[in-house]
Amino acid sequence: MANKYKILIVEDESSILSFIKATLEANEYQAITADTCKNGLMMYASHRPDLVILDLGLPDMDGTEFIKEVRRNSITPILVLSARTEENDKVSALDLGANDYITKPFGTAELLARVRAALRSKRNSESSGTTGGEFTLNDMIINYDKRSVFVGNQEIKLTQTEYNILALLSFHSGKVLTYAFIINQIWGYVDGTSTKKLQVNMSNLRKKLGSKPGENKYIINELGVGYRMQDEF
Amino acid sequence: MLDTKTIVRDAVFTVIIPIAAFLLIMLLQHFFDAHSLIPMIFVLGVFFVSLKTHGFLWGIIASLVGVLLVNYAFTYPYYAFDLISPECVSSAVVMLLVAVMTGVLTTRVRTQEKLRAENEKERMRANLLRAVSHDLRTPLTTIYGSCTAILENYEQLNENQKQMLLGEIKEDSEWLIRMVENLLSVTRIDSKMVRVNKTPTALEELIDTVLIKFRKRRPDQEVTVKIPDEFVSIPMDAMLIEQVLTNILENAADHAKGMTELRLEVDLKGNKAVFTVKDNGCGIDPERLRDLFTGYLDRGNTVTDGTRNNMGIGLSVCSAIIKAHGSEISAQNLKEGGAAFTFSLEMED
Numbered sequence: 001m002a003n004k005y006k007i008l009i010v011e012d013e014s015s016i017l018s019f020i021k022a023t024l025e026a027n028e029y030q031a032i033t034a035d036t037c038k039n040g041l042m043m044y045a046s047h048r049p050d051l052v053i054l055d056l057g058l059p060d061m062d063g064t065e066f067i068k069e070v071r072r073n074s075i076t077p078i079l080v081l082s083a084r085t086e087e088n089d090k091v092s093a094l095d096l097g098a099n100d101y102i103t104k105p106f107g108t109a110e111l112l113a114r115v116r117a118a119l120r121s122k123r124n125s126e127s128s129g130t131t132g133g134e135f136t137l138n139d140m141i142i143n144y145d146k147r148s149v150f151v152g153n154q155e156i157k158l159t160q161t162e163y164n165i166l167a168l169l170s171f172h173s174g175k176v177l178t179y180a181f182i183i184n185q186i187w188g189y190v191d192g193t194s195t196k197k198l199q200v201n202m203s204n205l206r207k208k209l210g211s212k213p214g215e216n217k218y219i220i221n222e223l224g225v226g227y228r229m230q231d232e233f
Numbered sequence: 234m235l236d237t238k239t240i241v242r243d244a245v246f247t248v249i250i251p252i253a254a255f256l257l258i259m260l261l262q263h264f265f266d267a268h269s270l271i272p273m274i275f276v277l278g279v280f281f282v283s284l285k286t287h288g289f290l291w292g293i294i295a296s297l298v299g300v301l302l303v304n305y306a307f308t309y310p311y312y313a314f315d316l317i318s319p320e321c322v323s324s325a326v327v328m329l330l331v332a333v334m335t336g337v338l339t340t341r342v343r344t345q346e347k348l349r350a351e352n353e354k355e356r357m358r359a360n361l362l363r364a365v366s367h368d369l370r371t372p373l374t375t376i377y378g379s380c381t382a383i384l385e386n387y388e389q390l391n392e393n394q395k396q397m398l399l400g401e402i403k404e405d406s407e408w409l410i411r412m413v414e415n416l417l418s419v420t421r422i423d424s425k426m427v428r429v430n431k432t433p434t435a436l437e438e439l440i441d442t443v444l445i446k447f448r449k450r451r452p453d454q455e456v457t458v459k460i461p462d463e464f465v466s467i468p469m470d471a472m473l474i475e476q477v478l479t480n481i482l483e484n485a486a487d488h489a490k491g492m493t494e495l496r497l498e499v500d501l502k503g504n505k506a507v508f509t510v511k512d513n514g515c516g517i518d519p520e521r522l523r524d525l526f527t528g529y530l531d532r533g534n535t536v537t538d539g540t541r542n543n544m545g546i547g548l549s550v551c552s553a554i555i556k557a558h559g560s561e562i563s564a565q566n567l568k569e570g571g572a573a574f575t576f577s578l579e580m581e582d
Contacts, residue, residue, distance in 0.1 A: 087472070100542055105410050196466060199435040203464045206437070213437050214444030221438040223471045 004030040005119055010040035010066065011081065012059050016104075020053065022116070023108045037061035041069055049074075051118055053080045054098070056089060061087065071097040078116035094181075094225070097134035098171055101176070117174030117231055127181035135170040137230060138217055139192060142170050145232035151209060160206045161186060165198075175221050202227065217221050243286040251298045258307065265577035272324055275299040279328050283335035292332030300325040363545065367417065372405035383434075397559045407450070415550045418476050422557045429557045431468040433581060436460060436499060436506065439471055443478045443497075449480075454486045460499045467506050467578050473554045474578070477562075480547040481510045483575045489514025489571065505577040512569035517564060525564050526552035 007024055011017045012035045023032040032047055034040035037058045043142050044052065052070065056063035067078055080093045080101040090101045099118050102110060135142040141150045145164055149156045158166065169177060183194045202219070208220055220228045254274050261267035279299055283292030304321050305314055315321060379398040383390065390398075422429065440460055447456065450537045478497070485495055492514030500507045519526065526548050555562040562576040 105406075196433060198436070199433070199466065200464050203435060203437060213460065214448065214456070215443040216441055220445075221441050223434070223438060223442045223475065224432070 003217045005051065006030045006047060007051045007053060008032050008034065008040065008047065009053045010034045010037065010043075010058065010063070011053070011055040012036065012057075013055070016055075016081075019108075020111065020164055023111060027112060029115070035059075037063065037066050040066055044070060049151055050076070051115065052076060052078045053081060053115075053152065054078055055083075056093060057083055064093060064220060067093060067096045075192050077121060079114055079118050085197050091178050093178060095180060099175050120231065121172065123177055135173070137170070137173065142167060146210055150199075151157070155167075158205070158208060160199075161201055162208070165201055166205060169227060169229040173229040176224040176228045177224050182226065239287060239331050239483070242292050242350070243499050246285055247282055247291045247298075249304060250278045250282050251275070251295055254299070255306070267527055268307070271303060272327075274302055276328060276331055278334050279332050283332050289333055289336040292336045293329060296325070296328035296332040299328055315463050347481070361419070361546075365412070367410065368546070369409070372408050375405045376402050378407075380431055397488055411450075414476065415480070415546055418473055418550050418554060421470075421473065422553055429470040429473060431465045431470060431552075431558075433468050434471040434474075436467055438467040439467075439469075439478075440497070440499070440528060442471075443475055443482070446475070447479055447482050448481065453480075454495060457480065457494060457496045458498075459496070465499075465501065465506060465580065467580050469578055470554075470560060473557075477487070477551045477576070478508070480551050484547060484574075485510060485512040485514065485572070488517075491515055492571065502577070504580055506580050507575065507577040509573055509575045510569065511571060511573045513567075513569070516566040516570060517572045519566070522564060522566070526562065 009017055009020050009024075009031055011020070011033070014035070015062050017033055017035070019079050021031045021033060021126060028054065032043055035041045040054070040058075043049075046190075052175050054063050054066055059068075066214075067080075069079065070076060072097060077099040078097065080090070080098045081104060082090055082093070082101050083104045090103075093101060100114050102114055131153070132201060135144070143149070144167065147167075149163065149166065151160055165182065168182060168185055173177065179195055179198060180190065182199055183190050187194060206216065206219065211219070218230055220230060222228055242484060254277070258267060258271055258274055261270065276299075279292060279296045283289075286292065300321065301314070303324065304316065306312060308315065308320065359406075359408035361424045383395055383398055398543065434456075437460060440458060444456060444458065447454070482495065482497065489512040490494075494513050496509075496511040498509045498511070500509070521564045552562050558578060560576055560578060562574065564574050566572055
């Protein structure tokens with residue numbers, strides 16, 4: 001494989017850095033590394049990686065500064081490593097433009113799944129004009145032209161709002177969408193009841209798609225953060 | 234330290250008590266000549282104010298108000314002030330003394346109570362630290378030992394042996410991860426002054442998250458779930474409640490010997506959502522049942538046999554989290570066999 005994906009890892013803990021690098025290289029990715037925010041930005045500018053894996057707690061600057069800097073002129077996917085258990089840090093990183101997060105400690109399987117999803121979202125956004133047509137996930141098919149949804153061979157009757165949410169999640173499949181992002185995209189404004197409105201719509205959506213607690217085949221709850229459409233099995 | 238709420242409360246107290254005393258005297262005067270009672274009732278009022286408010290100021294204000302009221306309404310000349318008579322001055326001095334001395338006493342008692350609470354917290358923390366350090370040593374020994382075994386005998390060990398050692402390293406790391414999650418939960422409550430940050434959480438999303446997490450850790454353990462059909466939103470710190478439920482489920486999976494069914498149920502009772510985790514295993518030793526939720530901390534320095542008692546800390550953490558949500562967690566043995574853990578959370582109205 002001459003044309004490997006290039007992944008920049010910005011992380012100050014050398015042991016974590018080395019196991020991520022080893023995992024990525026064992027899976028046919030090219031890994032480059034930086035141990036400070038500043039070095040990371042330099043490496044980013046000179047190597048133009050396809051994906052950045054970023055630790056939020058860096059010695060010189062907060063990792064969120066890195067996200068802001070990169071997001072000024074690029075949509076390169078950023079995958080955030082967060083040692084913090086507070087949802088707020090994840091949410092603010094996502095709202096700043098990070099594509100996804102993994103909470104430390106994590107396993108390699110989880111890491112690779114997120115890397116694949118992030119790279120796929122990059123491909124999707126590069127090849128514009130794919131919004132028409134169909135989205136298939138497991139036994140669910142979304143037909144964007146007809147605005148219809150099938151599970152198995154059964155058409156699922158959805159309200160406008162429910163369809164819009166489902167379509168939005170499917171456009172960004174594999175990526176966590178924060179509550180605020182979804183609310184803004186669907187209703188265009190945020191007020192005191194919007195989170196509840198979203199939760200109720202999601203509840204109905206799950207019911208119609210036949211999901212039960214512990215067996216959500218399509219949409220994953222990221223409690224306190226948002227929702228994510230599955231994208232691989 | 235004193236927020237506006239306590240200041241307002243203290244002020245209201247300072248106003249209401251003398252008025253109440255005044256009204257009480259007016260009432261008594263209807264039935265008999267309560268003249269000799271008047272100063273006593275006001276002294277009592279001042280005592281109450283000093284007792285219930287913070288600092289000296291309120292008591293002093295109340296005593297001055299009392300003196301003025303008595304002087305105005307109940308001493309000759311009636312319904313006029315006479316502030317220079319020796320009677321007035323001396324009653325004012327007495328009431329002021331009562332106010333100041335009560336203030337001194339209550340402040341001292343309060344400081345002592347605070348000190349005691351702080352000591353208690355300090356003791357809990359020391360016990361926790363001791364117990365945790367002890368518990369961390371076992372898995373760390375395995376991890377360190379297995380790693381060095383592999384690194385130093387790489388050639389001599391066969392594939393199978395290496396696989397086995399690595400598997401043990403993984404298992405013990407996972408145990409450590411759970412331990413640290415529990416500790417983080419404790420600090421999270423602690424740093425927020427035993428108050429949690431509640432956000433409305435959809436019940437089914439919570440249960441879904443718990444089940445997925447639990448299934449990842451115990452793929453072989455089925456959980457039967459029964460939750461209300463309608464949409465339920467409960468204000469909570471979702472991460473902490475998630476921790477409580479996974480801890481209880483894991484506790485059952487670890488300790489309920491002979492269990493064939495593990496149930497997670499949520500029922501709505503009035504304004505409350507009642508969470509129950511039931512198993513049909515061997516039940517809990519009645520000896521342990523008493524201090525199930527505090528045992529880990531109390532027995533902190535007498536860890537018995539080096540076996541892992543993650544669940545000791547797990548249940549202590551559950552109890553702390555539920556307390557911080559303004560509720561209680563309880564455990565009991567069921568008549569039909571097995572054990573049940575129950576706690577309830579207030580719903581949105």
